[in-house]
Structure formats: C-alpha cells, structure tokens
Amino acid sequence: MAINDIYTDGIASGWDVRDASSFTAPTTLEADIVIVGTGAGGGTSAEILANAGFKVLLIEEGPLKTSASFKDMNEARAYAELYQEASGRTTSDGAITVLQGRAVGGTTTVNWTSSFRTPPETLRHWAEAHGVKGWSVDEAKPWFDERSERLGIAPWGVPPNANNAVLQKGCEKLGWEWHVIPRNVRGCWNSGYCGFGCPVNAKQSMLVASIPAALAKGATLVHHLSVRKLQFSGDRVTGLEAVALDANCIHPSGVSVRVRAKHVVLAGGAINNPALLLRSGAPDPHGRVGKRTCIHPVVFTYAQMPERIDGWYGAPQSVASDHFQWSGQFDFAPGFKMEVPPVYPALIAALFGRSGPELSQNIAQLPQFNVMLALTRDGFHEDSPGGEVRIDEAGNPLLDYEVSDYLFRGFKNALLRMAEAQFAGGASQVMAAHLDASWSPNWTEAKRQIENLAYKKFKLALGTAHIMGGCAMGEDARQSVVNSEGSHHQLQNLSIIDGSLFPTSIGANPQLSIYALAARNATRLAQRLKPAAV
Amino acid sequence: MTPAAEPTAFGRRDFLKLSAGSAALLGAGAFTAGLAGCAKQEAPAAGYAFLRAGDAALFAAIAPLVLADSLPQQGRAEHLQQLLKAIDGTGARLQAPTQKMLYQLFDLLNTGLTRRLAAGVSKPWAEAEPAQIEAFLNRWRNSSIGLFNGGYRALNKLVVGNWIALPEGLKAVGYPGPWAPMYSALNS
Numbered sequence: 063m064a065i066n067d068i069y070t071d072g073i074a075s076g077w078d079v080r081d082a083s084s085f086t087a088p089t090t091l092e093a094d095i096v097i098v099g100t101g102a103g104g105g106t107s108a109e110i111l112a113n114a115g116f117k118v119l120l121i122e123e124g125p126l127k128t129s130a131s132f133k134d135m136n137e138a139r140a141y142a143e144l145y146q147e148a149s150g151r152t153t154s155d156g157a158i159t160v161l162q163g164r165a166v167g168g169t170t171t172v173n174w175t176s177s178f179r180t181p182p183e184t185l186r187h188w189a190e191a192h193g194v195k196g197w198s199v200d201e202a203k204p205w206f207d208e209r210s211e212r213l214g215i216a217p218w219g220v221p222p223n224a225n226n227a228v229l230q231k232g233c234e235k236l237g238w239e240w241h242v243i244p245r246n247v248r249g250c251w252n253s254g255y256c257g258f259g260c261p262v263n264a265k266q267s268m269l270v271a272s273i274p275a276a277l278a279k280g281a282t283l284v285h286h287l288s289v290r291k292l293q294f295s296g297d298r299v300t301g302l303e304a305v306a307l308d309a310n311c312i313h314p315s316g317v318s319v320r321v322r323a324k325h326v327v328l329a330g331g332a333i334n335n336p337a338l339l340l341r342s343g344a345p346d347p348h349g350r351v352g353k354r355t356c357i358h359p360v361v362f363t364y365a366q367m368p369e370r371i372d373g374w375y376g377a378p379q380s381v382a383s384d385h386f387q388w389s390g391q392f393d394f395a396p397g398f399k400m401e402v403p404p405v406y407p408a409l410i411a412a413l414f415g416r417s418g419p420e421l422s423q424n425i426a427q428l429p430q431f432n433v434m435l436a437l438t439r440d441g442f443h444e445d446s447p448g449g450e451v452r453i454d455e456a457g458n459p460l461l462d463y464e465v466s467d468y469l470f471r472g473f474k475n476a477l478l479r480m481a482e483a484q485f486a487g488g489a490s491q492v493m494a495a496h497l498d499a500s501w502s503p504n505w506t507e508a509k510r511q512i513e514n515l516a517y518k519k520f521k522l523a524l525g526t527a528h529i530m531g532g533c534a535m536g537e538d539a540r541q542s543v544v545n546s547e548g549s550h551h552q553l554q555n556l557s558i559i560d561g562s563l564f565p566t567s568i569g570a571n572p573q574l575s576i577y578a579l580a581a582r583n584a585t586r587l588a589q590r591l592k593p594a595a596v
Numbered sequence: 597m598t599p600a601a602e603p604t605a606f607g608r609r610d611f612l613k614l615s616a617g618s619a620a621l622l623g624a625g626a627f628t629a630g631l632a633g634c635a636k637q638e639a640p641a642a643g644y645a646f647l648r649a650g651d652a653a654l655f656a657a658i659a660p661l662v663l664a665d666s667l668p669q670q671g672r673a674e675h676l677q678q679l680l681k682a683i684d685g686t687g688a689r690l691q692a693p694t695q696k697m698l699y700q701l702f703d704l705l706n707t708g709l710t711r712r713l714a715a716g717v718s719k720p721w722a723e724a725e726p727a728q729i730e731a732f733l734n735r736w737r738n739s740s741i742g743l744f745n746g747g748y749r750a751l752n753k754l755v756v757g758n759w760i761a762l763p764e765g766l767k768a769v770g771y772p773g774p775w776a777p778m779y780s781a782l783n784s
Contacts, residue, residue, distance in 0.1 A: 065782065133782040135774035138682070138761035148689035149757075156697055156746050253775045261782055312689060375775050407771045412757030415749060417733045421756065422665040428769040458692050497737050497745060520745035 065262050067130040068274050077277040079126065082287035082306035085317045091284065093119035094593070096302065096323035098289050098338070101168020102576035103560025104329030105268025106209070107584040108276035111327075114588035118281040119323065120273065121304065123288040123330075124164040125311045127171070128269070132259035137408050140258035143311075144172050149409075153449065154460040157519035158359065161527040162331065164311075166285050167269030169331075170573060173527070174256050174378040174404065175245040175265055177215040178570035179206045180578070183388050187442060192565035193536040195546045197579065205578040213266040214248040215574060217241075223254065223376025225402050228365065228432040230381045232483030238385035243401075245377065246573070254375045254404055286311055287319060290457070292326070292342040292556075299326045299556050325555045325591060329580075332356075332529040332562040336451040337459035339533070339543075345552040348540045352451035355461060355532035356567040358437035360525045361473045362403070362413060363480040365432040365489035366501070372429055373405030379571075386479055387439065387569060395471035396446055398436040399570055400480060405431050413523055415497055434484060436476035441531065441566030443468060448567075451532050461529070470517035473524075477515075481508040495523035528572050533562040548583040559583045644680075646687030646695065650706040650721075652680050655755065657721035661729045662755045666768040675764055682758035701747050714744075 073079050094116040097104045104120060112118045127143055141149040144165045151160040163169035185202060188194040209215070222230055222242075233240035250264040263270045277283060291303040302321035305314040328335045336352035344351065383400040390397055403409070410433055411425045441448050449463030481492045482505055491501040492508045496515050502508035515521070536542030539551040548563055550556040561576045568575045641649040656676055660667055667675055687695065704710045711717050715732045717724050736748035759765040766773075773779070 133779075135779055135782075138758075141761070142685060142689060147691055147694060148686045150686055150690050150694060150753075152694065154693065156694075156750060251778050253778045255775065255778070261778065372772070374771065407766055407769045408757050408761035411760040411765075411769060412753045414756070415737070415752055417662040417737070417752060418664045418730060422663065422768065425666060425760070425769045428771070454693055456692060460693050497748075516740070518742055518745075520742050520749055523749075 065129050065133075067128050068263060068270060069126065069128045070130065072274055072277055078280070078282040079277065080282070080284045081126070082284050082317070082319065083309045083311070083315055085306045085315070085319065088318050088320070090320045090322065091119055091282075092321070093117045093282065093323045095119070095325045095327060095591075096121060096321050097327040097329055098302070099168060099329035099331060099334065099560065100166050100268060100273060100283070101163065101329065101331060101560065102170050102268060102573050103580045104327070105167065105170065105272040105276075106577050106580035107327050107329060107559045107587075108281055109272035110581060110584035111588055112276040112279035112281040115593035116588065116591070118276060119321065120276065120281060120283045121287050121289060121321070122166050122283065122285040123307065123311075124166065124168075124285065126166040126283070126285045127259060129259070129261050129263050132255075132261040135253075135255045135258060135261060137258060137406055140172065141408070144259055153463040155462075155519070157465070157524060158357070158463055159525040160333075160357075160461070160529065161525065162333070162529065165269075166273065166283065167267045169527070170267035171259055171269045172257055173267075173571070173573060175247055176379045176382070176401070176571035177210070177213070177244045177246045177574040178568075180575040181388070181569050184566065184569050188565050192534065193538045193541065194565060195537055197546060197582070202578060202582075205582045206574065209574060209577040209581050210244070213246040213271055213577065215244050215246045215266075217244045218377055218380040220252055220377065220380075222380040223373070224367075224371035225373035225376070225405060225432050226379065226381040228367070228371075228487035228489065229383065229400060229402055229434060229483060230487075232485075232487030233383050233385065235486040236483065238383055238483070240381055240383040240385070243380050243382050244574075245380070250377065252377055254378055256378055257404060257406060257409075284319075288314070289321075289330075289338060290341065292338065292344060294342070294344070294553070297552060297554050299553055302326065325557070325587070327587075328533075328556070328558045328562075329560040331560060332532045333451055333459045333461055335558060335560070335562045336532040337453050337457070340451075340453045341457040346543070347552065350534065350541065350543050352532050354441060354448040354534055354565065355451050355463075356441040356448035356530045356564065357463065357526040358440060358528045358567050359465070359469060359473070360435050360437055360527070361476050362495035362523055362525075363434050363477055363484060364414075364493050364495065365434070365484035365487075366427060366491040367430045367432055367488060368490050370429045371432060373402075373431055373433065374407065378404035383483075386475065392443060395468060395475050396439045396443060397569070398438045398472060398476045400434065400436050400476070400483065403433055403435050405433055413495060413525070415495070415523060432484060432487070432489060434480040436480060437528070437570070438469060438472050438476065439567055439569045440469075445469070448531055465519055465524070473522060474512065474515075474517060477512045478509060481505065481512060497521045528561075528567065530561045530564040530567050530572060533558045534565045535563040536565060547586050557583065557587055640684075644684045646690075647680065647684045648702070651702045652684075653721045654702060654705055655680055655683055657724055658729055658733065658751060659755050659759070661726060661733060662752060663759055666759065666765060668764055668768075678762055679755070679759050682762060683754050686754065686758055698750065701750060704747075
C-alpha cells in the first residue's frame with residue numbers, strides 16, 4: 063500500500079521548499095521572520111507565525127527526508143541521514159554519547175515519541191531559583207492542553223510491548239509508581255520504528271504536523287543550509303551569513319547565502335544556538351551564552367529474559383516510573399526517571415562494549431534482551447550545574463561536560479533500582495552497562511556488584527538524547543541570555559525559541575516542554591510584532 | 597587491573613609508567629605526531645573519505661577480534677571491506693572536533709613507538725598476532741586509565757555499531773528483519 067508522501071504532494075500543490083545544495087550562485091533570501099532550525103521549537107514557531115500572517119523563512123542545516131525514504135525501516139540509513147554526526151556525536155571528551163536529530167523536523171523526526179508535560183516541580187523551581195516569570199503550572203497548562211490537542215498527544219492506549227512490560231511488572235511487584243507514557247501519534251501502527259523516521263506519518267513530528275501547516279500558509283523552507291554567523295548593527299541583527307551544503311549534507315558546496323529578515327528566531331537546539339551566538343560575537347555582557355547546558359545523563363542496565371521478547375518491535379517507550387524522581391535525598395544524589403530504550407540492534411550492540419566471543423555470544427541473545435535506562439535530573443543542585451558549549455578555532459561547537467561525584471552517586475542509585483526492577487519484572491540475569499560488569503543471576507548478587515563498580519567516565523556507559531539550556535531564560539540579565547518569553551536581553555529583534563531556553567533539565571523527555579513553551583513564545587511574538595508593522 | 601592483564605615484556609611498574617606517558621600522548625595528538633616524525637596531515641586512503649591507509653589497516657586487523665563469530669567466516673574479506681566502508685561513512689559525517697579526537701587515537705596506534713608502548717602490539721597492524729590484538733583490547737578495556745577505556749570504547753563502537761547495522765551483522769544478533777506487517781505493506 064502506498065502512503066502519501068506529504069512533501070511530494072505539498073510541493074506539487076505549490077509549497078515553497080528549496081534544497082540549497084542545488085543552488086549554483088550566491089543568493090539573498092528575505093522574509094519577515096527567519097527561523098533557524100526546524101525541530102520542536104522552530105517547527106512550532108513557524109506554524110504559529112505563518113498562521114499569524116508573517117512571511118516566514120525556515121532554515122534547516124540537515125536534509126529533507128520524508129516517509130518515502132523511511133520505508134526501508136533501516137537503522138544504518140537513519141543514523142547516516144537523520145542524526146547529528148551519524149549518531150556519533152559525543153561530549154568533547156568522548157565520554158557521553160549524544161543522540162540528536164539533524165534533518166527537517168530536527169530531533170522530532172527521530173525521537174521515540176514520549177511526550178510529557180514539564181513536571182510541576184521543575185516549573186516551580188524555575189520560578190523560584192531562576193527568575194522565570196509567566197510560566198507557572200497554571201499559566202503553562204493551557205499551552206500544554208493546546209499542543210497536546212494539536213499533536214495527538216495522549217497516553218498510549220495499546221498494551222506495552224514486552225520490553226516496556228518488564229518495567230511495568232517490576233514496578234507493580236515492588237510497589238513503585240509507574241505510568242503510561244503519552245505519545246504524539248495519530249494512526250500509529252505500533253511498529254517501533256520511530257527512531258528511524260516514521261514510515262507512515264503517524265508520529266506527529268514537526269516534519270509531519272507543524273512544518274506542513276506553515277508551508278501551506280506560505281512559509282518557505284530551505285534545507286541543506288547552514289547558518290554560520292549573525293551580523294549586527296547596534297542592538298539589531300541585520301542579517302545572517304549562511305553556506306549551502308553539498309547533496310550529502312557534509313561539506314559546504316561553495317555557494318554562500320545571505321538572509322535578511324526583520325526578526326530572527328534561533329531554534330537550532332542547545333548546542334547549535336550557543337555556538338552560533340559565540341561564532342558571531344553576539345553581545346554577552348555577563349558571559350552566559352553556552353553556560354548551564356544541561357543534559358539528562360542516561361545510564362543503562364541489560365537483562366536476559368527467559369524467553370524471546372523482540373524488544374525492537376512495538377512502541378519504543380510506553381511505560382515510565384517517577385518513583386525515584388521527586389522524592390529522595392537530593393542533597394546526596396539527583397533524582398531520576400526510569401524508562402526503557404528500544405532494543406535497536408546496532409544501538410544496543412554498540413553500547414554493550416564487549417569484544418570477542420563475549421560480545422558475539424551475548425549479542426546473539428539480543429531477542430531476549432530487555433534494556434532499561436534512567437534519565438538523571440541535571441541542573442537542580444550546585445554539584446550538577448550542567449556543562450558548557452564552546453567553539454573551537456574553526457567555530458565548531460564542543461560540549462564540555464564534567465561528571466561530579468554527586469551525579470555518579472545518582473548513577474549508582476539508578477543502576478541499583480533498574481536491576482531490582484528487572485529481576486522483579488522476570489529477568490533471569492542482569493548486568494549494568496559498565497566495562498567491568500558481568501551478568502548477575504539474582505538481585506542480591508547484582509546489588510553487590512553494582513555497589514562495587516568503579517564510577518568513572520568511559521567505564522560506565524553514558525548517553526543522552528536531551529540537551530537543554532545554554533541560552534537560559536530569566537528576568538535577570540546577569541543570569542540569563544533571554545527574558546522569560548525568549549527575547550534576547552541585548553538584541554531587540556532576536557528571539558530564541560527551543561530547549562536551549564530551559565534553565566535546568568526537565569526531568570522527563572523534553573519534546574512537549576519545548577512545544578508548549580514555543581507555542582506561548584511564538585504567539586506572544588506574533589502579538590508584539592503584528593504582521594503589518596514588521 | 598591485574599598484573600596478568602599487562603604486557604608480559606614489562607613489569608607492572610614499567611607498564612604504569614609507560615601507560616601514564618602514553619595517556620598524556622593520547623591527550624596531545626599533535627605531540628604524538630611530532631614525536632613520530634611523520635606527517636599526519638595524511639589524506640584519506642583511495643576510495644575513502646575519512647580513513648587513512650593506516651586507519652583502515654588498524655580496523656581490518658581489530659574487527660575480526662572484536663566481532664568474533666558475529667563476523668561470518670565465509671566471505672570474510674568481503675564483509676571486512678563492507679565494514680571498513682561503513683566505518684568510513686560514519687567517520688566522514690563526524691564534525692571536525694570528533695574527527696580530530698579519533699585521528700589522535702589512530703595516530704597513537706599507528707606510530708611504532710606508541711603502538712608498542714600503549715597497545716603492546718609489536719608489529720604493524722596488518723602483521724600483528726591475533727593474540728596480541730586480543731590482549732590489547734582486553735588491556736584497554738580493563739585499564740584503570742580513563743583515556744584507554746575511552747579509546748577502547750571509541751574503537752569498539754565504530755566496529756560494532758557499523759557492523760551490526762549491516763545485513764550480516766543483523767543476522768548475527770537474531771534480528772528477524774523490519775517488522776513484517778508494515779514492511780510488506782509499504783514495500784509491496
């Protein structure tokens with residue numbers, strides 16, 4: 063059966079979509095509002111601003127890949143074409159793997175669809191500790207309601223796959239809190255291939271939902287275009303310097319592009335936004351750009367189940383537990399949210415970190431693997447201040463991230479609780495994702511082993527798929543880059559609208575936190591600018 | 597780290613001394629290149645976009661030891677070639693800072709002196725004994741020095757992540773293929 067390709071049909075109906083790799087001569091593009099980045103922040107902003115009547119230009123460094131190219135359901139193709147650095151991005155020392163999208167739709171094109179509202183504890187902390195105004199639990203609620211409605215976000219109504227069921231069963235047996243994860247899907251086939259690009263347009267990513275809506279309202283999308291610098295005059299951004307990329311989206315093609323717009327929205331994420339501001343020498347009188355770049359550091363445990371569970375099939379994430387997230391000794395160690403990753407073959411085999419027969423014999427059992435993960439809450443304690451984005455001499459972004467003893471204590475707690483849940487959920491053997499770990503046949507042995515592991519970078523497998531902050535919002539310009547609505551403190555016609563605004567990590571997968579805040583900020587921006595007046 | 601896991605040619609104290617020196621080199625690739633006295637601004641090998649000739653030889657040597665039975669004996673040369681191309685494709689898509697970090701690692705392993713000291717491998721990779729390669733992988737995995745663990749993780753991830761994404765690698769992990777009800781509906 064053929065699935066209509068939204069973009070083939072849209073372009074045929076007159077959408078203005080341009081591939082900068084095909085540009086042969088220097089070009090100048092103009093718009094009322096230019097949005098740099100097409101992920102959760104940029105896509106949402108584009109839809110709202112185009113609906114409000116502005117001439118919107120969306121710029122994306124990555125390629126436009128659509129359902130037609132996702133129907134091979136192939137992991138290798140996905141990493142090469144849809145992820146930052148082919149999924150090989152890491153922190154600057156190589157210790158933490160960073161999974162981030164790089165395509166039209168940004169990370170929303172490849173994420174696993176988990177869609178949580180920002181936890182009330184996080185919103186209260188932002189107001190109290192970071193001077194964020196106007197984004198309290200009550201003020202944010204209508205925006206979460208509206209975006210949930212728009213993107214089909216609802217708790218997953220189908221029983222969890224066997225991989226998620228281990229977490230559910232473990233929590234039930236241990237009397238721990240667990241909940242069904244809300245997902246942004248319509249007409250989902252429950253295949254599990256969200257991470258490779260949804261081949262049936264069920265995931266309501268920006269690629270499928272908001273960007274097509276913006277294009278239908280006359281927005282322009284230019285992909286394969288990398289913005290290198292902002293230009294300034296006084297307190298205004300006067301233009302953008304960009305370079306077209308080659309067809310493979312790796313090297314500059316040699317064609318330069320200038321962009322002029324009355325207002326500029328940065329939505330390139332928590333690594334690329336600070337890097338662009340730093341490359342451009344943007345005003346930063348208090349040295350806040352790139353600071354407090356928070357992540358959810360993730361640790362993992364593997365379990366062997368007594369039977370085949372095929373953890374690669376079925377909605378990747380449908381069950382989560384906050385049992386250790388908001389109650390605990392947080393002066394001692396951070397809280398964490400427990401979930402499972404999909405058992406995508408290359409992803410999990412590469413994480414495994416073994417060689418020789420120990421590798422081949424273990425990964426031959428992948429059909430029986432359950433894998434659990436814990437997202438650690440970053441940015442809520444003085445010993446968890448996040449990392450820092452800086453640029454190298456060529457202007458490339460680097461994320462420096464130190465792991466404190468405070469965080470390592472949280473990782474140990476998380477490994478223990480995940481192992482306990484896996485045994486309670488029926489596992490026959492459990493092992494922490496750590497170079498020195500081995501399979502334990504029961505919880506007592508696993509506990510003894512995990513308590514005695516060396517808690518060090520590289521020994522412990524660390525990853526993250528959530529980069530937040532680095533352009534923090536707040537009312538105090540000494541502590542933040544933009545105000546509570548995303549307007550830059552020093553540059554009048556510059557807004558930042560995406561996850562780089564967050565003063566801390568979220569404590570849950572962040573896409574809906576970005577959608578709701580972006581919807582509010584873009585709506586306020588539209589009210590402030592008024593189409594006729596720009 | 598247990599003494600038995602260390603190079604037999606050295607005593608424990610010597611190895612630790614050398615390890616610390618090698619760790620410093622691993623963190624200073626430019627110095628490594630300078631020490632080796634060879635131009636490491638070398639271009640990628642013919643047909644490659646990222647791997648230089650020595651890097652390809654390194655991966656060709658270690659991949660069979662990393663993958664063991666996940667790499668079928670039959671058609672091994674062809675599989676290895678596919679794997680090198682896949683590693684090269686991934687490397688080419690890395691940004692400059694990540695590429696630089698990897699080239700530093702490869703330089704360390706491809707320079708005679710540091711290869712012997714840090715990896716304990718006495719001959720160039722193409723001629724290295726499997727037992728020495730295996731010992732090198734174990735030593736870097738088990739080392740208490742983070743930079744060696746990091747080097748091990750980087751090599752392992754490039755080999756395993758790229759191989760298991762290829763058709764023969766997917767067979768080795770028992771993956772039945774793309775979820776059939778959807779795949780057949782979309783590709784019929």
